[in-house]
Amino acid sequence: MQSRTPPLRAGRPRSAAADTAILAATRAALVELGWSKLTLGDVATRAGVAKTTLYRRWAGKNELVVDAVAELFDELRLPDLGSLAADIEGVVLQFAAILARPEAKSGLMAVVAESTRDDALRERIRGSIVERQKRLVLEGRTRAQERGELPPETDPAEAARTADLIFDIVAGAVVHRTLVSAEPADEEWVRSFTGVLLLGLGSASQVPPAAP
Amino acid sequence: MQSRTPPLRAGRPRSAAADTAILAATRAALVELGWSKLTLGDVATRAGVAKTTLYRRWAGKNELVVDAVAELFDELRLPDLGSLAADIEGVVLQFAAILARPEAKSGLMAVVAESTRDDALRERIRGSIVERQKRLVLEGRTRAQERGELPPETDPAEAARTADLIFDIVAGAVVHRTLVSAEPADEEWVRSFTGVLLLGLGSASQVPPAAP
Amino acid sequence: MQSRTPPLRAGRPRSAAADTAILAATRAALVELGWSKLTLGDVATRAGVAKTTLYRRWAGKNELVVDAVAELFDELRLPDLGSLAADIEGVVLQFAAILARPEAKSGLMAVVAESTRDDALRERIRGSIVERQKRLVLEGRTRAQERGELPPETDPAEAARTADLIFDIVAGAVVHRTLVSAEPADEEWVRSFTGVLLLGLGSASQVPPAAP
Amino acid sequence: MQSRTPPLRAGRPRSAAADTAILAATRAALVELGWSKLTLGDVATRAGVAKTTLYRRWAGKNELVVDAVAELFDELRLPDLGSLAADIEGVVLQFAAILARPEAKSGLMAVVAESTRDDALRERIRGSIVERQKRLVLEGRTRAQERGELPPETDPAEAARTADLIFDIVAGAVVHRTLVSAEPADEEWVRSFTGVLLLGLGSASQVPPAAP
DNA sequence: TTCTAAGCGAGACGGTACGTCGAGTCTTCAC
DNA sequence: GTGAAGACTCGACGTACCGTCTCGCTTAGAA
Structure with a gap:
């Protein structure tokens, strides 16, 4: 305190x-x-x-931009849309919307690039952005468990590893789609992606195929 | 020639x-x-x-670095290890190994960051790096279909979409793991990741659990 | 008061x-x-x-330094050594000794330089330093007249002009010797200088040659 | 060469x-x-x-200004006006005219002030300005000796010392008059000053009193 | 005694210039 | 016409002081 x-x-x-x-x-x-x-x-x-x-x-451009960009991600909210799949889709769409904004795009990748040679900067990014948003994965899992969509975890270490993996997959895919492939992470793409992800995680709750 | x-x-x-x-x-x-x-x-x-x-x-720093980094990825080869899962694991490990090298790390992310505001640069990256390596996804799918691990695709457009999705997931996850989470994309992680990916894609070919 | x-x-x-x-x-x-x-x-x-x-x-650096340096010159005293020549030599040596001190050297010239573009500063210098020490010339002349070494002045305006001229010559020569020529204004030099000055002023009182 | x-x-x-x-x-x-x-x-x-x-x-402001100001003094010429007194008056007036120019005033004193703490700078000033103009004293003396106004010197060391003394007196007095006393070194003042100087140097060639 | 106006220390503030560095261009001579 | 060398213009860097300001805290005469 x-x-x-x-x-x-x-x-x-x-x-x-x-x-x-x-x-x-x-x-x-x-x-x-x-x-x-x-x-x-x-x-x-x-x-x-x-x-x-x-x-x-601020010590320099890097630190300043990390803080400026970090605030953008604080808007992220896990919506309660009734099913794990819908919740994930919702939050991924929000994430994609933020990443589509030019201030996030060029700022975020640049500081990540700089962080490859600056451990303090990497920690700042992790603390201000990554770990702060990992809450969404944890909230989502808890809620899915309450709904019975996911079994309660037994091994906490394994659970943490899985959460990290999910975060890497989700954040990585959206970033790559948006910045490298330069295609919009729109509803259709998000539905496909979420489908693969949930099926891959062995969830019973399948995403229904998109209506044509 | x-x-x-x-x-x-x-x-x-x-x-x-x-x-x-x-x-x-x-x-x-x-x-x-x-x-x-x-x-x-x-x-x-x-x-x-x-x-x-x-x-x-070269026109400037960006263009020069794209070319310098692009050469690094030309070493990637799709190994023939007998199963789709093993082949994917093999190529992802190679990718992770390249990304672990400092010249790839900081160079690649930086030009991606720059490309968010420079369409010509983004096209150069896509042409020299991304599209050039997408061959690996296509080769892998073809080989898996020959082995009967995957069904032959019926809709070519859908097939192309799926290939892009896979590429975004794979490249994105490895990059995020390596650069943002700053954890090694080692054999254990790659096996977990590949397991989720293949299961998500509905492949019958499951990855066996890692031997302890 | x-x-x-x-x-x-x-x-x-x-x-x-x-x-x-x-x-x-x-x-x-x-x-x-x-x-x-x-x-x-x-x-x-x-x-x-x-x-x-x-x-x-204080309004600024200039004003502060003028005051700090002005105090240094208040130590000057006209000695009573029995003859005009000796008195002048004495006071010139004192003046040279003060000018040899680093705080006087760099401070004094700098504010004089600044004063070329700042009338208020020049007046401050004149009031605090120059006019205050001009008393030495007047005292010296009065004493020399009492001794009969100099005739009583007849024209007060002419007398003032001469006092100013003497002050310019004495102060100027010592400053130039010390700061520009960067040679010490030592006893030998002071005796030569005083000789020229007194002869130039038409004084009957010649400086005896330096004892070897 | x-x-x-x-x-x-x-x-x-x-x-x-x-x-x-x-x-x-x-x-x-x-x-x-x-x-x-x-x-x-x-x-x-x-x-x-x-x-x-x-x-x-140039290494900095000081060095630059020394060179810029030094060029101003290269205009000085010893006029041939028929007598030592007139020649000196002529050159002192030229000197005073240069010193009256604002670029000389504030530049010169400032670098002199700086030179009190920077030996390299002082040498640069001596080399570029002082020694370069000392030629005027030597020329003047030679010419006066040719005219018979001054005896040929016997002791070269003594002659050099005297030349230095004259230079200190002349340059010092004009500078002090102009910058510190802030009075113009006009014809009248120059005639008084030259009179004192020549009389002090024991020259037979007296300056006639100024016509009223 | 309490009130109150100024002085005081600390340090953040908006500025301006510093001297350096890198980008990208241009000009010279040698090959 | 290419290449090495290096001077060129330009613009940003990060730092240092400037002189001002805003704080909370004395301090001492006036009420």
């Missing part, structure tokens, strides 16, 4: 509004310019903030 | 060795520095070549 | 110690860093004072 | 026009902005040159 009275350090406190403005400006710049042409000077200008203020709070 | 009598333009012909040296130097620089710290001046120096020479042949 | 009852404004009075500490810190910083690398933040830190305090009392 | 065939190094040669443009731009910026507000970025822009080009040729 946090201290109810924050450190109360001396000096002028940091402007809370600045953080919000900077992250919003970062996303706006990502949309207009993309990752590689985004400059911190420009972000600062858009946010109506001095470059120093920006550097005081 | 190239024309035996090349265009025979006037003046000194281009050094063939230069291309090889430049691509090798690019990969070496990717290993040491990663995408973002790789500079074309440095690549030129490593290759023992002037910057002018480099720019005469 | 100062008002015995200062303005007596409400609120906490300014710390008298701060002024002293700030000026001393300024001189120390001049010694260590020189004019151009001296920063007001650093001066404040050295003085154990907040930047705000410093800016409340 | 320089090599008639310069090193002929590989690569594109440096633009000769750039040097000229940069020095002229520096003087223009000194006039408009003064030393302390002059920025190298601004000089580069005025000269129509990139900042990097400027830094490739």
Whole structure:
């Protein structure tokens, strides 16, 4: 639990509004310019903030973009649509919709690319984005178990491994479809994909074939 | 095979060795520095070549790295291990091995990130890397059909859609596992993943559980 | 004379110690860093004072340094060595000694340079340094007249002009010798210089040749 | 004597026009902005040159300004006006005229101030400005000796010391008059000063009193 | 004594310039 | 006409100080 009275350090406190403005400006710049042409000077200008203020709070472009993009994924909600298949389809569609936004596309892949050489950055991504959204897999499983669509797990370690696998498959497939294949992850695709996934996981709850 | 009598333009012909040296130097620089710290001046120096020479042949950093990375994936071969499951496991392991190399990791993701805002670049990636390796999916399916593990397809359009879906799932999952989750795509993981995939595709050929 | 009852404004009075500490810190910083690398933040830190305090009392670096350097010249005293020549030599040597100190050297010239574009600053320099020390020329002349070494002046305007000329020659020569020629204004040089000066001024009182 | 065939190094040669443009731009910026507000970025822009080009040729603001100001003093010529006194008056007036120009004023004093903490800079000033103009003193003396106004010197070391002393007195007085006292070194002042100087040097050639 | 206005430290703020670096182009000479 | 060399323009980098501001906390005379 946090201290109810924050450190109360001396000096002028940091402007809370600045953080919000900077992250919003970062996303706006990502949309207009993309990752590689985004400059911190420009972000600062858009946010109506001095470059120093920006550097005081983030170590660099990578860290800033991780935080700016992470907020996008916080909108994800696991819908309750009555069946595991429908719930998964719903959340995958949401995920695809976010990934279709230009600020997510170019920002996310770029920081992942950078993270291959920067362990601290990778941890930041994991903490701020990946682990934070893994909740959706866990919620989905719990709910399916309550409905009787999935058996209760017996081995917790195995259960964790499976959750990770599912996350890699879902996130990986949607990202690859969207960014590399450059095709929309639309309803039809999501239904096909979810079908394969659920069948592969041995769920009794099959997805009905799409009506033609 | 190239024309035996090349265009025979006037003046000194281009050094063939230069291309090889430049691509090798690019990969070496990717290993040491990663995408973002790789500079074309440095690549030129490593290759023992002037910057002018480099720019005469590639339009910029993106194009150069696509070509340098594309060569890595040409090593992929579909092994003939007797069953569809084993063949898939084999090729996924090869893919994972390539992705584990630092020059592939940071180079590939970075150009994918750039391609979100550069259609020409995305087409270059698709042509040089993605479509070129999609052959593996097709070969695998054909072989499985010959073995009777999969039924012959009836609808060619549907077959193409399925091939794309498989490719997105496989490539996406391995990439996500390797780069985002930052866990090794080792034999155990590949066996779990392949099991889900094949079961999901409705193949009769199940993967036996891993020996303990 | 100062008002015995200062303005007596409400609120906490300014710390008298701060002024002293700030000026001393300024001189120390001049010694260590020189004019151009001296920063007001650093001066404040050295003085154990907040930047705000410093800016409340001085408008900027120029004004602060003028005051810090001006104090150095207040040590100058016209010695009574029995003859005009000896008196002048004495005071010129004192002046040279002050100018040899690093805090005077780099501080003084820098503010003079700045004053070429800032009339208020030039007046501050004149008031705090130049006019304040011109007293030495006047004292010297009066004493020499009392001794009969110089005739009493007849035309006051002419006398003022001559005093100014002498001041320009003396201060200018010592400064140029010290800073530009970068040679010490030592006893030998001072004796030569004083000789030329007195002869030039038509004084009967010649400087005896230096004893070997 | 320089090599008639310069090193002929590989690569594109440096633009000769750039040097000229940069020095002229520096003087223009000194006039408009003064030393302390002059920025190298601004000089580069005025000269129509990139900042990097400027830094490739000069180490910093100090070095650049020394060179820009040094050129101003190359205009100085010892006039032949028939007598030592007139010649000196002539050259001192020229010197005063140059010093009255704003690019000389603020530039010169500032670099002198900086040179108090930078030996390389001081040597650059001495070499480019001081020693280069000391020629005027030597020429003047030679010419006066030819006219019989001054005796031929017997001791060369003593002659050199005297030349230095004269230079310190002349340059120092004019600089102090112009910059510190901030009074014009006009004809009247120059005549008074030259009178003192020549009388002090024991020259038979007196300056006639100024006509009223 | 309490009130209150100013001084004080700390440090965040919007700016401006720094000096460096890399991109991509151009100009020279040698092959 | 290709190639190595290196100077060129351009634009962003991340840092350092500037001079201002906003905090919470003294401090001391006035009420």
